[in-house]
Amino acid sequence: MAITGAPVHENQGSGLGDKMRDDASFQLDAVIDTLVEAAPQLIRQRQLLLAIDWSKVGAQTVRRLLERLADANMVLPAWLARSILNAGHALPESTATMLAPELQLLRQLNEAGTSHANAQTLDRTCELAIMAPPSGETAAAIVRRLVEIGAGNEACTVALAAWPVAPRALHLARDALSHRLQTLPGLKCAVAGFSTTSTFAKALVPAFAKRGIRIEPDEAPFGSAIAALHAPAGDAQASLLLLDAQSLIQTSWRLGLESVASDFAARLEALKQAVAVYSAESALPLIVNTLPAASVPILGHMDGYHQAGMAALTRRANAALAELAAQFANVVLVDADVALSRVAHGERSDPRLWFYGRIAYAEAAANELAEAFAAAWAMRTAKPLKVVALDFDNTLWGGVFGDDGMERLQCGDDPPGNAFKALQEECLRLKAQGKLLAGLSKNNPDALAVFERHPGMALRVDDFAATAVNWQPKADNIRTIAADLNLGLDSFIFLDDSPHEREAMRRLCPEVRVPEMPADPAVRPLWLRGLIETWPTRLTTEDMQRPAMYSAERKARELRAAASSYDDYLQGLDQRLTIESLTLRTLPRVAQLHERTNQFNPTTRRYSEADLTAFMDNPETFLTLLGAAEDRFGQHGIVIAAVARIDGRTAHIESLVMSCRVIARQVETAFLGALIEALCSRGVSDVVATYRPTAKNALVRDLYATHGFQPLETGDKESSVWIWKAKDQQIPASPFVAVEWSR
Amino acid sequence: MLVARDLVRPEIVEIFAEVFEHEGPLSASTSPGDVARWDSLNHVALVSMIERTFGIGLSMDEMIEIQSVGDIERLLARHGV
Numbered sequence: 169m170a171i172t173g174a175p176v177h178e179n180q181g182s183g184l185g186d187k188m189r190d191d192a193s194f195q196l197d198a199v200i201d202t203l204v205e206a207a208p209q210l211i212r213q214r215q216l217l218l219a220i221d222w223s224k225v226g227a228q229t230v231r232r233l234l235e236r237l238a239d240a241n242m243v244l245p246a247w248l249a250r251s252i253l254n255a256g257h258a259l260p261e262s263t264a265t266m267l268a269p270e271l272q273l274l275r276q277l278n279e280a281g282t283s284h285a286n287a288q289t290l291d292r293t294c295e296l297a298i299m300a301p302p303s304g305e306t307a308a309a310i311v312r313r314l315v316e317i318g319a320g321n322e323a324c325t326v327a328l329a330a331w332p333v334a335p336r337a338l339h340l341a342r343d344a345l346s347h348r349l350q351t352l353p354g355l356k357c358a359v360a361g362f363s364t365t366s367t368f369a370k371a372l373v374p375a376f377a378k379r380g381i382r383i384e385p386d387e388a389p390f391g392s393a394i395a396a397l398h399a400p401a402g403d404a405q406a407s408l409l410l411l412d413a414q415s416l417i418q419t420s421w422r423l424g425l426e427s428v429a430s431d432f433a434a435r436l437e438a439l440k441q442a443v444a445v446y447s448a449e450s451a452l453p454l455i456v457n458t459l460p461a462a463s464v465p466i467l468g469h470m471d472g473y474h475q476a477g478m479a480a481l482t483r484r485a486n487a488a489l490a491e492l493a494a495q496f497a498n499v500v501l502v503d504a505d506v507a508l509s510r511v512a513h514g515e516r517s518d519p520r521l522w523f524y525g526r527i528a529y530a531e532a533a534a535n536e537l538a539e540a541f542a543a544a545w546a547m548r549t550a551k552p553l554k555v556v557a558l559d560f561d562n563t564l565w566g567g568v569f570g571d572d573g574m575e576r577l578q579c580g581d582d583p584p585g586n587a588f589k590a591l592q593e594e595c596l597r598l599k600a601q602g603k604l605l606a607g608l609s610k611n612n613p614d615a616l617a618v619f620e621r622h623p624g625m626a627l628r629v630d631d632f633a634a635t636a637v638n639w640q641p642k643a644d645n646i647r648t649i650a651a652d653l654n655l656g657l658d659s660f661i662f663l664d665d666s667p668h669e670r671e672a673m674r675r676l677c678p679e680v681r682v683p684e685m686p687a688d689p690a691v692r693p694l695w696l697r698g699l700i701e702t703w704p705t706r707l708t709t710e711d712m713q714r715p716a717m718y719s720a721e722r723k724a725r726e727l728r729a730a731a732s733s734y735d736d737y738l739q740g741l742d743q744r745l746t747i748e749s750l751t752l753r754t755l756p757r758v759a760q761l762h763e764r765t766n767q768f769n770p771t772t773r774r775y776s777e778a779d780l781t782a783f784m785d786n787p788e789t790f791l792t793l794l795g796a797a798e799d800r801f802g803q804h805g806i807v808i809a810a811v812a813r814i815d816g817r818t819a820h821i822e823s824l825v826m827s828c829r830v831i832a833r834q835v836e837t838a839f840l841g842a843l844i845e846a847l848c849s850r851g852v853s854d855v856v857a858t859y860r861p862t863a864k865n866a867l868v869r870d871l872y873a874t875h876g877f878q879p880l881e882t883g884d885k886e887s888s889v890w891i892w893k894a895k896d897q898q899i900p901a902s903p904f905v906a907v908e909w910s911r
Numbered sequence: 912m913l914v915a916r917d918l919v920r921p922e923i924v925e926i927f928a929e930v931f932e933h934e935g936p937l938s939a940s941t942s943p944g945d946v947a948r949w950d951s952l953n954h955v956a957l958v959s960m961i962e963r964t965f966g967i968g969l970s971m972d973e974m975i976e977i978q979s980v981g982d983i984e985r986l987l988a989r990h991g992v
Contacts, residue, residue: 342929
């Protein structure tokens with residue numbers, strides 16, 4: 169029981185109630201004062217303070233609590249702050265930083281009191297409620313406060329957003345809801361079932377109101393679903409059919425197990441025929457739920473495979489419904505197990521309600537089903553989602569490409585990168601279902617190379633129907649992509665880990681759907697699966713072919729435009745590469761490059777400082793060069809190095825390593841040119857290079873082929889050996905990198 | 912406990928306002944005939960609200976037993992509330 173003291177609100181309850189409390193309250197105040205004095209100790213032990221009903225404690229006592237904590241050098245813990253805010257108290261702004269967003273808003277509302285309502289706070293409250301519905305008690309507290317300050321419309325919005333998780337909030341906003349309903353367009357729906365449908369019909373009202381519709385449910389008489397389907401009400405615009413297992417699988421066991429199955433088959437046949445008749449005579453939508461999995465089996469562990477088992481019968485019914493949905497386009501199935509996922513198995517039905525009034529679903533379950541029916545209706549009429557626009561850094565991979573470089577980006581088979589790879593796999597699933605993927609990243613265009621060159625990526629550049637990787641605002645880029653694809657912004661959803669980018673997109677492109685993506689990458693893959701906006705209603709062959717069509721179109725488009733633009737980009741980078749021979753000063757960095765580089769490393773020879781010193785001491789045989797890169801954005805330092813062994817007129821490139829930071833910018837071309845030039849000046853005519861494949865260096869498989877090297881005969885299957893001859897080939901050079909020698 | 916015979920607890924007043932939108936007077940003898948929306952459907956909502964507010968669970972017999980506000984008070988007393 170809650171411990172209560174003097175009421176905050178003088179007018180709370182009736183005068184009679186206060187009279188009842190009089191005698192006890194004096195002592196209670198003393199008890200609460202004692203608890204507050206002991207708060208620092210009690211908080212450490214998580215004792216007693218949560219048992220206080222803070223709504224009945226004066227503001228003075230809350231202030232005293234904060235003083236006590238300040239004396240003890242303690243901050244108010246989040247759990248206690250939630251409890252105090254939910255009770256309607258104001259807390260000082262200094263406590264706000266550690267609060268969840270919905271509590272920060274509640275804090276502002278509580279602080280404003282009944283005096284005035286800050287319009288901006290009200291807007292933020294509604295937006296947040298829609299994006300991330302607050303939990304039960306907090307939703308109720310926010311709605312209560314909004315009602316008190318006369319912001320009925322906002323109270324209604326928040327309550328509907330939090331419904332059906334927080335049904336109490338809706339009770340508090342009921343007056344505002346009835347006002348809201350008067351402004352909404354009506355929808356007449358016939359509601360039928362084999363059990364009592366009234367709790368479900370009642371729950372349909374908020375479920376549809378949430379989606380801007382005033383539903384007028386017209387309930388068929390009890391248990392008359394078959395008759396209702398044969399003769400639908402004249403003016404209904406849709407029919408909602410609520411099925412439940414108890415009614416459909418009701419039979420007499422005296423008949424024996426065999427008959428149970430055949431009896432059930434007959435009922436199912438009657439239902440199928442009724443749906444067929446309904447669908448043949450009117451094209452009106454018929455939304456119907458599947459049967460949820462039973463919480464108690466009839467035949468124990470045999471339930472699933474014996475034909476009279478509850479699970480087996482349920483499965484048969486659901487298979488029959490699936491056939492109907494496949495056969496008739498007007499039939500929309502609501503999967504009850506999906507709809508009821510938030511309600512514990514054993515709490516989906518309430519036997520008391522079943523025997524009391526043949527009510528098949530407990531209140532929470534009826535609410536969730538109503539919500540799912542309304543969502544199914546809204547999905548039928550909503551603009552379909554076609555494009556999933558994706559951020560790169562910290563969304564598709566962990567880390568920031570521009571800061572961390574390609575090598576350090578997290579994405580692959582090991583934690584924490586596997587969570588990012590799993591999200592990429594989910595994107596591929598959406599693509600397989602016919603959604604287009606678009607890349608929307610604030611990065612240099614070479615970030616796209618990550619998909620081709622980082623070994624952990626599930627997505628390839630080809631998987632994107634369009635990409636915009638530049639430093640323009642994402643709202644501008646998404647408009648360009650929409651124009652390129654010839655699709656409206658309302659067919660886009662945008663996933664980005666940054667709250668700022670999400671906020672900006674909502675402001676600048678309100679048509680784009682921008683869900684609140686969870687901060688923890690581990691929960692995002694399942695979150696994306698559960699994101700209702702991405703759920704398909706029907707999958708056609710065309711859906712599944714769509715990405716391929718767009719991909720071909722995209723390639724053609726890119727051939728026209730991108731080739732020149734990437735060159736433009738490289739041109740604009742204004743790159744300089746300074747080449748020098750290895751010295752003691754540069755020794756540690758060159759050793760580090762050899763040690764760390766996995767991808768741009770054709771031979772993977774890990775030369776240590778000692779090895780490199782030995783080469784340095786033998787300059788007749790070894791040439792070790794390194795290059796420091798810089799561009800208009802800044803200096804990259806030493807990013808590339810090579811060791812060549814000179815053997816008369818032939819030189820062997822023993823190692824060539826480059827940091828992925830400067831990949832796809834032709835730095836390697838310029839460097840290779842400088843290396844060959846240096847070798848030639850020492851009388852070398854042939855340069856031999858080897859590529860030894862590893863799990864990670866596929867990036868440089870074609871490095872030598874693309875720089876004019878010819879394959880040399882090789883006995884080793886694994887490695888390939890290449891040769892460059894001065895008499896046949898040009899020295900490699902890049903028009904985009906200026907080479908300077910530092911001697 | 913100080914439960915006067917003819918007094919109705921503030922929580923019950925609140926519940927009646929929420930479930931039945933009933934703002935009129937309540938007494939122990941108030942029954943479904945006196946409250947416009949006290950029908951069998953809302954009776955279910957009344958019971959679940961009583962359970963939630965007072966942290967108790969009622970049996971089906973008890974659900975059926977509730978035929979007046981006084982019945983609710985007696986039930987609560989029996990459940991030690």
